[in-house]
Amino acid sequence: MTSGTSPAAARARRSRAVVVLVALTAASIDLVAKAVSEARLADSTVDLGLLQLRLGYNSGVAFSMGDKLPVGVIVAITTVISIALAAYVWHRAPRAGWVERIAGGAVLGGAVANVIDRARDGVVTDYLHTGWWPTFNLADTFLVTGFIVIAVLQARPERTVAEDGKSTAAHPANTDAGDF
Template identity: 45%
Template sequence: MTEHEAGPTRRRASLIVLAALLSVLLVAAKIAADQLLPGRIIEVGLIQLRLLYNPGVAFGLGADLPTWTRLAVPAAITVGIGVYGWRRSAAAAGRIELGCLTVMLAGALANVIDRLPDGVVTDYLHTGWWPTFNLPDTFIVVGALVFAFTARRSDSPDRAEAERRD
């Protein structure tokens, strides 16, 4: 294997392995919330830990849709993120871009895994001014925001470093 081939292979492996490991941690957080939070509210600074089951796709929207739809749409989006990440891993994607895709994929995958058994997602982070959400949602949103911000910067040092590397 040439050095040029090893770079994309290593980046792809990193994307998949890290997203899988992070997904396991996120699902473990969901299991902990299921076991520790029923009937309780725990104050943690600006955030409360409280258990809520969200049958909707986002913010409770789509709760009346058939279960297969609420599973298929997020699963398709997750596959889309994975395919895009796979392709960008072979291209001159920088570390920040790949990191964003990894955390977005991990969050999306964890939410799909959470929804599989009963059609709902376990939410456990509450601010009082925003709908209750979970850690995978945070991974998706923060990853997408950083991705969008850095994608707009054509003079990004991360992008220049990736172009020099390949």
């Protein structure tokens, strides 16, 4: 910590750095997986049991919704949503526990990876197929998993008010390790 930097400012900087690092890592992993999938799965499918590696392209958003819209409109909308997500996780990170910071970074990384992929050629590259669910990619997995973790963390009761009016922890897991 440098002279003049408060502990709260240093913690906020570290918290935000974790989110950015997770987002960059998630986006990089997905973009590399998309490039490898396009190179290796163009004419083949790999059966891994419950999961198949199969190349597909989505010109819409989730479940191909909006696939008839111009690419520029979809890129603009998903970029605005990604910016809103970035603002949320940036603002929330200093008060978040490490689980929420990782989940927020995963959501942001997944969103950014799909925007970058779509901006290149107008479609999102998908490569994971289950047979019972539309084909998807790691970015989608990061988004959904991160949102679920954040929703579960936000839904749990963090504090209760004791009879004397002071706030007390409602659950022993309410520490920095689990809070956002």
